[in-house]
Amino acid sequence: MSKPPFPARRPSAGPNVPGLAARALAVKAVAGVLGQDQALEDAFDDASLEARDLALARMIAGVSMRRYGTIGTLLEKLLAKGMPRKSGPLEAILITAAAQILFLDVPDRAAVDLAVRLARADDRAQAFSGLANAVLRKISAGKEELLAAIPPEADTPSWLYKRWSDQYGTATAAAMAAAQRVEPSLDLTVKADAAGWAERLGGRLLPTSSVRLAHNGTIRALEGFEAGQWWVQDAAAALPARLLGDVAGLRVADLCAAPGGKTAQVAAAGAKVTAVDRSAARLQRLSENLKRLDLEADVVTADILANDLQAWKAEPFDAVILDAPCSATGTIRRHPDVAWSKSARDIGAVADLQRRMLGRMASLVKPGGLLVYCTCSLEREEGEEQIARFLDGSKDFALEPVLSDDIGGIEGAITPEGFLRTLPSLLPDPDPVMAGMDGFFAARMRRKG
Numbered sequence: 001m002s003k004p005p006f007p008a009r010r011p012s013a014g015p016n017v018p019g020l021a022a023r024a025l026a027v028k029a030v031a032g033v034l035g036q037d038q039a040l041e042d043a044f045d046d047a048s049l050e051a052r053d054l055a056l057a058r059m060i061a062g063v064s065m066r067r068y069g070t071i072g073t074l075l076e077k078l079l080a081k082g083m084p085r086k087s088g089p090l091e092a093i094l095i096t097a098a099a100q101i102l103f104l105d106v107p108d109r110a111a112v113d114l115a116v117r118l119a120r121a122d123d124r125a126q127a128f129s130g131l132a133n134a135v136l137r138k139i140s141a142g143k144e145e146l147l148a149a150i151p152p153e154a155d156t157p158s159w160l161y162k163r164w165s166d167q168y169g170t171a172t173a174a175a176m177a178a179a180q181r182v183e184p185s186l187d188l189t190v191k192a193d194a195a196g197w198a199e200r201l202g203g204r205l206l207p208t209s210s211v212r213l214a215h216n217g218t219i220r221a222l223e224g225f226e227a228g229q230w231w232v233q234d235a236a237a238a239l240p241a242r243l244l245g246d247v248a249g250l251r252v253a254d255l256c257a258a259p260g261g262k263t264a265q266v267a268a269a270g271a272k273v274t275a276v277d278r279s280a281a282r283l284q285r286l287s288e289n290l291k292r293l294d295l296e297a298d299v300v301t302a303d304i305l306a307n308d309l310q311a312w313k314a315e316p317f318d319a320v321i322l323d324a325p326c327s328a329t330g331t332i333r334r335h336p337d338v339a340w341s342k343s344a345r346d347i348g349a350v351a352d353l354q355r356r357m358l359g360r361m362a363s364l365v366k367p368g369g370l371l372v373y374c375t376c377s378l379e380r381e382e383g384e385e386q387i388a389r390f391l392d393g394s395k396d397f398a399l400e401p402v403l404s405d406d407i408g409g410i411e412g413a414i415t416p417e418g419f420l421r422t423l424p425s426l427l428p429d430p431d432p433v434m435a436g437m438d439g440f441f442a443a444r445m446r447r448k449g
């Protein structure tokens with residue numbers, strides 16, 4: 001290993017050091033995920049940083065979680081005695097600094113210097129600031145060899161990787177894990193004239209009618225945002241609502257609706273939508289989104305598992321979308337912290353909740369009406385197995401298989417049973433940023449007449 005390119009000096013922790021606030025916020029965000037008490041995005045909600053620092057903090061925290069497996073393996077190798085106990089934010093400081101050194105276009109010297117300052121500023125971590133300095137210098141000096149020794153699947157937790165290998169085969173599991181290492185494109189659903197908006201925004205029109213952009217800047221600054229011409233929605237997340245077909249003039253219930261991607265789709269398609277969610281805070285975001293888009297829905301705060309549904313359900317609906325709460329393992333491309341904050345136990349718990357929700361659908365869908373059930377999970381218990389069991393025990397619903405035309409002909413997204421099953425490895429493209437889609441499951445069922 002060559003000599004580290006750093007002079008020996010002792011940085012101090014000052015409040016106005018350029019770039020320090022962004023690093024401190026990234027450390028807080030990553031520590032929140034590692035402590036199992038917070039989603040990564042929550043750390044940025046009320047952060048009072050300048051836009052540039054906020055964007056940098058987000059980028060550092062995002063890549064730290066996206067490559068957490070690689071960085072963790074590497075730190076294990078370099079810390080002969082393991083991560084020191086009772087060292088406060090030391091682990092998050094090391095991870096975020098290593099992420100900058102290995103994966104971001106940030107001078108290594110700045111990443112090390114600011115990490116050491118953050119360690120020194122914390123009562124529990126300060127005793128380890130020398131260790132932090134030494135480890136990070138080693139990473140900087142040997143990055144190529146260190147990275148070459150770590151397999152690509154290291155960035156997917158082993159329990160999840162094993163599940164995916166069992167469910168989809170090892171080649172597909174490897175392709176999914178590889179897709180999740182890449183910061184994905186921005187996908188938009190547009191109200192009208194998708195081709196025109198793709199051209200205007202310098203993006204690409206996908207066969208599913210979403211518009212895909214290689215953009216990682218401020219979304220609000222893009223043309224058409226303020227005018228409410230489009231909303232952000234992964235290409236896969238836009239598919240379940242399309243399975244309802246032409247909904248113009250129909251009464252549609254969107255259950256578990258917030259923040260409203262699917263509500264906006266059905267409202268824009270001319271349906272009279274009732275959007276139900278139990279979270280008032282998330283519904284607030286749904287209402288703001290609809291307002292910007294100049295779309296309307298009846299917005300109802302309610303628990304769909306509560307005994308009394310009469311407050312919002314005067315009569316059954318022509319169609320219902322149930323976008324059930326789930327393990328969200330299909331969204332790891334966009335929310336890499338999900339990979340490290342879930343466990344196998346979570347899957348059983350949400351599968352049980354989904355089963356109970358499905359059990360209530362018969363009273364909500366008119367005879368002859370459609371039910372679309374979906375989850376952004378890659379786990380069969382929340383998708384294929386859930387619906388197979390539901391249909392097995394149901395005298396009310398029959399499967400209406402998904403057809404290639406329903407989903408713009410994307411290859412490999414329909415199972416032999418007729419379910420929609422998208423994977424992060426679908427929609428391949430020579431440019432990895434423009435490839436892929438979230439993992440979604442959807443089933444379309446018709447209530448028997």
Ligand SMILES: C[S@@+](CC[C@H](N)C(=O)[O-])C[C@H]1O[C@@H](n2cnc3c(N)ncnc32)[C@H](O)[C@@H]1O
Pocket residue numbers: 255256257258259260261262263276277278279282302303304305323324325326
């Ligand atoms: C996957 S998210 C929905 C995403 C949304 N459909 C969209 O397209 O933007 C799941 C939602 O289910 C809601 N939820 C969870 N349990 C619920 C319940 N028992 N009743 C109503 N909503 C619930 C959560 O508050 C959360 O907003």
